[in-house]
Amino acid sequence: MNDLISRQAAIDAVNTWFELYVVNRTTANAVSIQDMLRALPSAQPQRKGHWVYAGTDFHTGDDWYTCSECEAIDEYYMSPYCWHCGCRMEGDDE
Numbered sequence: 001m002n003d004l005i006s007r008q009a010a011i012d013a014v015n016t017w018f019e020l021y022v023v024n025r026t027t028a029n030a031v032s033i034q035d036m037l038r039a040l041p042s043a044q045p046q047r048k049g050h051w052v053y054a055g056t057d058f059h060t061g062d063d064w065y066t067c068s069e070c071e072a073i074d075e076y077y078m079s080p081y082c083w084h085c086g087c088r089m090e091g092d093d094e
Contacts, residue, residue: 004042004046005037005040005041005042006040009040009041010037013033013036013039014033014036016036046086046087047069047085047086047087048087048089049067049068049085049087049089049090050089050090051066051067052065052067052068053065054066054073067085067087067089069082069087070082070084070085
């Protein structure tokens with residue numbers, strides 16, 4: 001089964017494992033890195049947003065849209081996810 005986990009939580013788990021079992025050579029109750037990652041809680045449900053029309057590029061004629069959640073600009077196309085915050089896009093607000 002595939003679970004969504006926080007990227008930062010995974011990085012922290014790897015760093016903890018490395019520090020405990022590689023740097024400090026702790027062997028008591030050693031667990032594999034896979035076990036540490038499996039123990040992480042699932043991430044929160046994904047947020048939903050929409051693309052908000054922000055104008056047209058004067059030179060190229062391309063429409064610009066911003067994410068309703070983080071206001072990042074999508075200059076060339078309206079993708080199903082915000083490239084900046086990962087929000088799932090549920091439409092646009094033209």
